[in-house]
Amino acid sequence: MKTQNKIITSTVLAFAIISAPSAAFWGEEPNQILETYADIALQNYSDTLNDAKSMQVALNSFSKRPSVKSMQNAKAAWLNARESYGQTEIFRLSNGPIDAEEGWQTVYGAPEGQLNAWPLDENMIDYTIDAKGRKTSGNIIDTKGTFKPTGEKPQAVNIRKITPAALSLLNENGGDANVATGYHAIEFLLWGQDQDYNSFLKDGVTNGALTAGLRSVSDYTTDKNANRRKQYLNAAAALLVSDLKSMVSAWAKNDNSNYRAAFLGINKDSSKNIDENAALTQIFAGMGVFIKSELANERIAVAVLTPSEEDEHSCFSDNTHRDITQNYQGFKNILFGTYQGVDYGVAPIDALEDKDKLMGLIKSADKKVAQMNALAQTSAHFDYQIRPNNPQSKQIKKLKNELREIGNQMVYIARANGVSLNISDVTDLDETKL
Amino acid sequence: MKKIILLTVLLLSFTANAVSRDLFEQVIIANVEQSINSARGISDSIEKNKIKQAQVLFTQLIVNWKKVQATYVLGDLNEDFLDTPRYIDIFHGNNEDIKTQLDLIISVTDDVEYALYKHSHKTINALEYLLFTQDFTNDRIKAMALIMTKSIQSYLNQIKTAYQKYRVKFIQDEQFSSAILLNTLVSGTYALKEWRIGDVAGMSKKHKGEADASRGEYALSKNSVAAILAILQAHKQVIDSPKYKDFGDIAIKFGATQEINKTIGYLNQAINQVMQMQEQDLSDAKGKDLYKSTSQLMQSYYSSLMNKLGFVSQVLDADGD
Numbered sequence: 001m002k003t004q005n006k007i008i009t010s011t012v013l014a015f016a017i018i019s020a021p022s023a024a025f026w027g028e029e030p031n032q033i034l035e036t037y038a039d040i041a042l043q044n045y046s047d048t049l050n051d052a053k054s055m056q057v058a059l060n061s062f063s064k065r066p067s068v069k070s071m072q073n074a075k076a077a078w079l080n081a082r083e084s085y086g087q088t089e090i091f092r093l094s095n096g097p098i099d100a101e102e103g104w105q106t107v108y109g110a111p112e113g114q115l116n117a118w119p120l121d122e123n124m125i126d127y128t129i130d131a132k133g134r135k136t137s138g139n140i141i142d143t144k145g146t147f148k149p150t151g152e153k154p155q156a157v158n159i160r161k162i163t164p165a166a167l168s169l170l171n172e173n174g175g176d177a178n179v180a181t182g183y184h185a186i187e188f189l190l191w192g193q194d195q196d197y198n199s200f201l202k203d204g205v206t207n208g209a210l211t212a213g214l215r216s217v218s219d220y221t222t223d224k225n226a227n228r229r230k231q232y233l234n235a236a237a238a239l240l241v242s243d244l245k246s247m248v249s250a251w252a253k254n255d256n257s258n259y260r261a262a263f264l265g266i267n268k269d270s271s272k273n274i275d276e277n278a279a280l281t282q283i284f285a286g287m288g289v290f291i292k293s294e295l296a297n298e299r300i301a302v303a304v305l306t307p308s309e310e311d312e313h314s315c316f317s318d319n320t321h322r323d324i325t326q327n328y329q330g331f332k333n334i335l336f337g338t339y340q341g342v343d344y345g346v347a348p349i350d351a352l353e354d355k356d357k358l359m360g361l362i363k364s365a366d367k368k369v370a371q372m373n374a375l376a377q378t379s380a381h382f383d384y385q386i387r388p389n390n391p392q393s394k395q396i397k398k399l400k401n402e403l404r405e406i407g408n409q410m411v412y413i414a415r416a417n418g419v420s421l422n423i424s425d426v427t428d429l430d431e432t433k434l
Numbered sequence: 435m436k437k438i439i440l441l442t443v444l445l446l447s448f449t450a451n452a453v454s455r456d457l458f459e460q461v462i463i464a465n466v467e468q469s470i471n472s473a474r475g476i477s478d479s480i481e482k483n484k485i486k487q488a489q490v491l492f493t494q495l496i497v498n499w500k501k502v503q504a505t506y507v508l509g510d511l512n513e514d515f516l517d518t519p520r521y522i523d524i525f526h527g528n529n530e531d532i533k534t535q536l537d538l539i540i541s542v543t544d545d546v547e548y549a550l551y552k553h554s555h556k557t558i559n560a561l562e563y564l565l566f567t568q569d570f571t572n573d574r575i576k577a578m579a580l581i582m583t584k585s586i587q588s589y590l591n592q593i594k595t596a597y598q599k600y601r602v603k604f605i606q607d608e609q610f611s612s613a614i615l616l617n618t619l620v621s622g623t624y625a626l627k628e629w630r631i632g633d634v635a636g637m638s639k640k641h642k643g644e645a646d647a648s649r650g651e652y653a654l655s656k657n658s659v660a661a662i663l664a665i666l667q668a669h670k671q672v673i674d675s676p677k678y679k680d681f682g683d684i685a686i687k688f689g690a691t692q693e694i695n696k697t698i699g700y701l702n703q704a705i706n707q708v709m710q711m712q713e714q715d716l717s718d719a720k721g722k723d724l725y726k727s728t729s730q731l732m733q734s735y736y737s738s739l740m741n742k743l744g745f746v747s748q749v750l751d752a753d754g755d
Binding site for chain 2: 131198199200201202301305306307308388394397398401432
């Protein structure tokens, strides 16, 4: 989702523009919280890149020798890749390289919308079964030649061959839902449709509480468009790996000209350096907006309060419980200054004197996240947990409320670290009103 | 000396509780009860195939419900009820096109209860679509409408029961109840001016210069102006009632006489403007003028009154702390 960027650019960026002299100017050491943040960002994005490369290999193997087994391997690699990527989402909405809309850091391509855009209109990518039980057509896979998406002022793109460049041109061409790239496009090409558009409760397309999308391997073997799907998978994977490389380079150490150097106030081009207070403001506000407005609101509340399978994050693979878990884990990584059990140094929470309220919320949210995971593995995927008559939906609503309150707590975390924020700074004013 | 202080505190406390109690009974509970009666009336009318009567009662429901919504503080009393209004009314509440979905449900033969599984399918907005665009000689449509009114009544009853359960929590602490009420009024004023007025009049940030009557909250039934008036009247119930001591009196007690009088002035100005408006006026010059008045009202609440009443931010801060 790209909409959450606006508040950051309107409030936090204002700090960045009117920046005071950086740490380097004064000959000071960079702020330790910022160093911890940058170190975790580098490690997390490096892991994500490696996992994406493994996925790319698995997709390549699958497309060379499609079989039930190689398809399973490809799916497993996708699921594994989501584990590390999910944690990186905490670096969003902070005017950083992943999604900054303005500033020199846009040289990194702000690839968030290309990596993880959702919800997507899968009809644009490949066939689905519509609400009346008919197979759809007129998509990227079955169109040879030029493809023009639907929506507002779409541009036609030559897709005679499905390449990374063609997919990039198609992504969000004509509207936000016209997603052609990233994890969820690959997810759809591997799992296929899970949702019954006619009735989410009837679940007639792939019936069952533990059943995800059931795309047949024949889509990659005997189907007339098999080769185009293979092309698509490989092109999407290549683009994804390329975008993640860009993120690793943005956060890499021993580079005095990259984003990390500017973030820590030691970029050789001092005009790029971000004032310490501005950098802290960006990350605290970003953490608050991400957990409160993006995770709690757009990813959980919209799905559970509607209720709507369409609005769950990984709706083809039914991996939404892991998305939520890893997004939340990413928040905790930064809050506590840890990653994969390793202490990375000074953390935002360290300065908070009275931690009782925040820790109480985290303990309670931990329990609910664990319960959601346990149920997803044993009895009901997220799309069944949010059904109106499932008692678990009440727990998910409570989780949503707790995550929103944890987002509000960033005001106090910021204050404890000498940064002034208010509730509107940790809330996306354009969030879906629920 | 201690006795005098104690007596003063007790007196203030007694007075304060009386304010909260009157507001609670005469505004919060009374508005919910009237909404329940309106919803029940619609249901009875549909049962008897008196659709014109149901349409008239729908306006009553809108008016009463908007008052409940404008003063909704139940989520602050118990977070389990934070989302309940959303099950009754989805204006700006999600990204769904319920008209298309309802058309599909009308056209298929699935069990109606089963087909209307989404909360949004059973809201006032869904009911409006059926009552004002569909043919009620179709039994399926009638059955759908009855499920909607039943659901609306059920949630309103839940709200009433919960309010009664948390009555003591509301009335025992004057500052707490005042703070959550003022907070609700302020956030509601933003929604009022931006969505209900600004989006239609082409004055909101999102739709600047693009007036469009179809963006009205209840454009189908032409009840958008009635809804706006009801919201402003709910504000008047809370801050300027001649019948009981209200939040305006509390503001004066805390030294915000000038600020509350100014706020009441803007509120009265907006009410007078709405009283002169028809549905179609929302998208013309009158709508623009109303946007300006409600912007002033919001500024007055937010910048002036809340600042003066320091306890409001302290209570809200403590609540989130």
